[in-house]
Amino acid sequence: MSGKVALICGGGRFPIVAARAAQARGSEVFLLGLRGIAGKDVEEFPHAWVGVGQLGGAMREISSRDIQDVCFIGGLGRPELSDLRLDWGALKRLPAILRLFRGGDDHALKGVIKLFEREGFRIVGVDSIAPDLLAWEGAMNAVAFPPDARDDLVFAAKCLADLSAYDCGQALVVSKRRIIAIEAVEGTDAMIDRVAQLRETGRWRASGPSGLLVKAPKTGQDLRADLPAIGPETVAAAARAGLRGLAVASGRVLILDRANVAAQAERAGLFLHGFAAEGA
């Protein structure tokens, strides 16, 4: 892929990394930083700032640059209606926007994508502008995925798939078919930190490296929008919790700085494994 692409940038470091990767692949990038959410480094690229509620402004900025491809990247959090300074473009679409604020996170993102598509934009996924950011299938470092963890992986992937219907839970920690923790609003890293506490307090007793982090997008999640992500903090949390390793859905989970994260996991004795759908 080349040509022009607009990145609508949420929080975290992914937008910048993706923008660099897209440039390296020959794309001309334009970054739209979400005010109060995206980082200041958006300004290292051709950019504009826009409020979360200012869809009209965002669409105008993109159209005026003759860009058709739009990529959403970075954490959006979950905006509260009261935080949004709605512009006229947003007000015209208010019923659609209000619908975004019901239901889970995925629901909200699907709605935003629909609004952009209705205006004639093409929404592209990170996989087309920066495929290097995605987990691949199989071992991503030299710590082999232990065969006896396969059963837990399949079990966990099925559980996450069943939770998809409730628009919640992109990650869990499992050990011998026992689910130690499930993520909801707290986020993956906080969920792993909870596992560390459960071990410290003896609420979960396990000796030596135990437990597996399994992370995957929701079934039916629009992969052009909010891809689940891991990064150095995730690996650090997993090491503190004494896990055996991390298994993430290949092609469907972003890894910030994949080479370094894989090496960091390896130093901690953790495998970093990419699995196809439902642990297969």
Place this chain on the structure above:
Amino acid sequence: MSGKVALICGGGRFPIVAARAAQARGSEVFLLGLRGIAGKDVEEFPHAWVGVGQLGGAMREISSRDIQDVCFIGGLGRPELSDLRLDWGALKRLPAILRLFRGGDDHALKGVIKLFEREGFRIVGVDSIAPDLLAWEGAMNAVAFPPDARDDLVFAAKCLADLSAYDCGQALVVSKRRIIAIEAVEGTDAMIDRVAQLRETGRWRASGPSGLLVKAPKTGQDLRADLPAIGPETVAAAARAGLRGLAVASGRVLILDRANVAAQAERAGLFLHGFAAEGA
């Protein structure tokens, strides 16, 4: 029901409350305190102490008193094999016992029940010896269940039912079809405390009383064994988290000191509602 009943007592205050209730209903009770788990107040009743791994001893104590009915009550935690001082009775049944240590909590309890049944005991539920400890259907205090919470209740109850297959998650907090937290190993009260933190840190933003605790046993859970329970701490946590109220499965959730817990919730402005299967 009357006659003799042996209570195999785990932790917490339920065993004592249940023993008193059973006596009040005319039963002759004999308490078997699980060493290191049950509280000292077991000794206020005819009793014996037995280790978790000492099934043989437990069964002998019960048979020698010509008792056939056995009721499991109180939190078992999840014993670690290394903590168990296995007796000969347990060693003879070792393959069956080892199976208990795979899979989730419910799995372990079902196994223990099977072992007792195989030896000719009849396992009775708390509902038959102390029905007053169970949630009833409908309002348990004067704070009405708000009609607009019905949708969340049905949504949450379905989610818990779907999680049953994974032997995890007896409670969650939901708000407008968004699942804020799901319980795994940490326990209900810790899960609710997490919700309080998510609000404090702005990770979950909601104004005024928001969110609903929903608690139910797993589908297919053996109700003669580990009934989910709430108590004063649960209500206190719900008040700290600023929830709207608590909804528990009627007839299938234990409430420690129901009258006081209902009044405590009422003072905090929280409804305490018993629902039939899947929020119906």
